[in-house]
Amino acid sequence: MTEPMEKINRRKLLIGGAAGAALPVVHGLVPHPGVHQALEGASAATHGGAAATHGGASAVHGGGNGGPTFKQGEVVDHAANGFNPTDMLRDFDYGKTTRLPSGRVLREWTLIAADKEIEVAPGVMYPAWTYNGRVPGPTLRAKEGELLRIRFVNGSEHPHTIHFHGLHPSEMDGVPGLGAGLIDPGGETTYEFNAEPFGLHLYHCHAGPLAEHIARGLYGAFIIDPKEGRPEADEMMMMMNGFNTNFDAEGNQIYAVNTVAFHYVNEPVAVERDKPVRIYLVNILEYDPINSFHVHGNFFNHFPTGTSLTPIEFTDTIIQGQAQRAVLEMCFPYSGDFMFHAHKSEFAELGWMGFFRVGGGATAQAAAPAAFCSLPDGNQVNG
Amino acid sequence: MEASTQAPPRTPPPTGPPPPPSRMAGVPVWVLAVVPLALIGVAIAAFALLGGPGLDERRGPPVEELAVERTVLRPGEIELTLRNTGPDPVSVAQVAVADSFVTFSEEPDSEVGRLETQTVTLDYPWQEGSPYAIFILTSTGATIDHEIDVAVETPETGASFYGLMTILGTYVGVIPVLLGMLFMPLLRRVSRSWLTVFMAFTIGLLGFLAIDGYLAGSEIGAAAGGAFGGVELLFLGAALAFLVLTGIDRKLKAGVAKGKSEGAAGFRLSLMIAIGIGLHNMGEGLAIGSAYAIGELALGAFLVIGFAIHNTTEGLAIVAPLAKDRETPMLRLVALGMIAGAPAILGAIIGASIYNQELATFLLGIGVGAIIQVIVQLSPAIRDDQGRALNPLSVMGIVAGIALMYLTGLLVSV
Numbered sequence: 001m002t003e004p005m006e007k008i009n010r011r012k013l014l015i016g017g018a019a020g021a022a023l024p025v026v027h028g029l030v031p032h033p034g035v036h037q038a039l040e041g042a043s044a045a046t047h048g049g050a051a052a053t054h055g056g057a058s059a060v061h062g063g064g065n066g067g068p069t070f071k072q073g074e075v076v077d078h079a080a081n082g083f084n085p086t087d088m089l090r091d092f093d094y095g096k097t098t099r100l101p102s103g104r105v106l107r108e109w110t111l112i113a114a115d116k117e118i119e120v121a122p123g124v125m126y127p128a129w130t131y132n133g134r135v136p137g138p139t140l141r142a143k144e145g146e147l148l149r150i151r152f153v154n155g156s157e158h159p160h161t162i163h164f165h166g167l168h169p170s171e172m173d174g175v176p177g178l179g180a181g182l183i184d185p186g187g188e189t190t191y192e193f194n195a196e197p198f199g200l201h202l203y204h205c206h207a208g209p210l211a212e213h214i215a216r217g218l219y220g221a222f223i224i225d226p227k228e229g230r231p232e233a234d235e236m237m238m239m240m241n242g243f244n245t246n247f248d249a250e251g252n253q254i255y256a257v258n259t260v261a262f263h264y265v266n267e268p269v270a271v272e273r274d275k276p277v278r279i280y281l282v283n284i285l286e287y288d289p290i291n292s293f294h295v296h297g298n299f300f301n302h303f304p305t306g307t308s309l310t311p312i313e314f315t316d317t318i319i320q321g322q323a324q325r326a327v328l329e330m331c332f333p334y335s336g337d338f339m340f341h342a343h344k345s346e347f348a349e350l351g352w353m354g355f356f357r358v359g360g361g362a363t364a365q366a367a368a369p370a371a372f373c374s375l376p377d378g379n380q381v382n383g
Numbered sequence: 384m385e386a387s388t389q390a391p392p393r394t395p396p397p398t399g400p401p402p403p404p405s406r407m408a409g410v411p412v413w414v415l416a417v418v419p420l421a422l423i424g425v426a427i428a429a430f431a432l433l434g435g436p437g438l439d440e441r442r443g444p445p446v447e448e449l450a451v452e453r454t455v456l457r458p459g460e461i462e463l464t465l466r467n468t469g470p471d472p473v474s475v476a477q478v479a480v481a482d483s484f485v486t487f488s489e490e491p492d493s494e495v496g497r498l499e500t501q502t503v504t505l506d507y508p509w510q511e512g513s514p515y516a517i518f519i520l521t522s523t524g525a526t527i528d529h530e531i532d533v534a535v536e537t538p539e540t541g542a543s544f545y546g547l548m549t550i551l552g553t554y555v556g557v558i559p560v561l562l563g564m565l566f567m568p569l570l571r572r573v574s575r576s577w578l579t580v581f582m583a584f585t586i587g588l589l590g591f592l593a594i595d596g597y598l599a600g601s602e603i604g605a606a607a608g609g610a611f612g613g614v615e616l617l618f619l620g621a622a623l624a625f626l627v628l629t630g631i632d633r634k635l636k637a638g639v640a641k642g643k644s645e646g647a648a649g650f651r652l653s654l655m656i657a658i659g660i661g662l663h664n665m666g667e668g669l670a671i672g673s674a675y676a677i678g679e680l681a682l683g684a685f686l687v688i689g690f691a692i693h694n695t696t697e698g699l700a701i702v703a704p705l706a707k708d709r710e711t712p713m714l715r716l717v718a719l720g721m722i723a724g725a726p727a728i729l730g731a732i733i734g735a736s737i738y739n740q741e742l743a744t745f746l747l748g749i750g751v752g753a754i755i756q757v758i759v760q761l762s763p764a765i766r767d768d769q770g771r772a773l774n775p776l777s778v779m780g781i782v783a784g785i786a787l788m789y790l791t792g793l794l795v796s797v
Contacts (some may be wrong), residue, residue: 007482046543065459065508068483068484068485068486069484069486070477070486071477071478072486072488120524121476121477121484121520122476122477123476123477123522124476124477124520124522124524125522125523125524126524199442243524245520245523245524245525245526246524246525246526253479253518253524253526256518261484262484282723345483346483349479349482349483349484350479350482350483350484352482352619
């Protein structure tokens, strides 16, 4: 009997009628370059192959209920970017080594800062600041106890530094006001310190405003191997990052591993069944408090910061705050495609999602020997 | 005696040389129009070709603006009609719904130039009743945000849809106005004082509608995309309606003067009121139609009853000037009712099918201008013996008109 007396203001309705046509005035930060011109190139061919091999999965990833995706058929032009996340995975930069009179190894790198526009999602350009023209910068890799020397040349239009995580003197800390301090455009300096402690670290620019200098892309992984080394494995570096493309400093529009969103959906990470895989995982994400890593159909040993050779847990999901990092060791007992993504679903659906493509192993899985993938602590993935 | 004093020398009147015969005298008039136009065209073309010599490009990055003009929801699909309201071309790179990137198609599949439109169809399993935040990522990484307050499937525009809108417009527009006109026999019998009160009542009622229309229009205009203007469209519509209706009124008046019939004068006033109210009811129909399209309209008896009470008063306003006439043909009365009520049908159809904020602002402006014109028309009718428009009787009527509109407005859910 009582009809709900909905009071809707006529005015409000008329505005609502256009569903509140939002029209923010936004200022794009860079002129629009023709980014689609090279799609017929190598990357398009690669994508075509990946899409074809993805078979059933690509049908699943058609958007809608099939999950998040970019506009179908569009890929990033890696050639124009100058780096490909697939290659970046296993691209470890050992620098140039010489032996000091004492017999100790001196390892040297040159890092050059440069401003560069990169495509972080198909058709979306981001005015990045880079080390050596890539985001993340090169994965520097040394051995515990070596003497490290990093020449830094600032080819950017802005003052920068390199701040390394690790043990070093104050003047080698790469922050404004200490040692060489800020390196002005055109200037250079050399950072020198011992490689310690072993583990997975990172380096990044520490010029102010810090958040922007990190968010723009001035960071990279810094691996110090233990003296005795780690067991043989298929190693790869994954930098969890994101891009606040509208520069509002409120979260990010694009989330990724190694910069290009959904890249490993288009080009799954190829690994072998029953072969140990070691992931050097770093979270550098700015403007969001946490990030996470989750793998499907598998578990991994978790070595936080990689500073111990004993894992703290056997899990399939970890959470990291900014600058937290971990060495993950796992084996894939089944061949096929396995998703990995941030188990912060929002990040996953905004680009931080990919696949492992586990190949090899012509034999049936069920009969696999128990010791096929023994990890350092004796924890057997295949149980 | 000789006049020895000499008058001061007078300066001759500044006649100047007589104007020489115009050298253009022999040139046909159309040439005088075409030549400057051609020269202006050449100058603009040269300026455009040379890229504005001496002027730099704009300082700063490109300004990217996209207005979402229309949102259509179909099962598993969200269609956005975008218009570039900024100075620079915009290229839609990716689109996320509720923080999830989606695949989509673009029509046309190219960048959107200034004032051009593009239709983007998103593949997304939206749920009825949920709000959705959409962001469009342009090629430069800029974001255009768009909110869907409540997701409801957009009605298909077919025969049944137009039928429904016609019924709705008839219920809330035509029928109430015609019902209100049933007071005419009463008005015929009342004294002159009471008639003044009724006319003043009509003015109060119209004043309420004018302010209501102005507030609605300025709010919608402020929220409009801006490519074709915002609130100024309200004033443009109002000025246009006022001037055109004044022109029509003068024309009618001239005709009446010839006929010298008092009854014709009353009918003329009624016609003007009917037109004014009709244009206002078009705005009302617009609100109802667009509310229906986005699923915010609770259709049902309550809506119709509310409007019936609210708009019945409008019918009363139309017949008030006819009270002094001896006889008004029934057909004329029905015609007046249709003029005042039927635009609600048109408004409902426009509102539910091609809703656009700029158009809504302009139409509301027309309603406001029309009503103001009618108020100007009516005001002589409420003067007392001393020629005062605001006398005790008229003030009573105006206040009653405003109060009744306010109170019946509370009953209307739209």
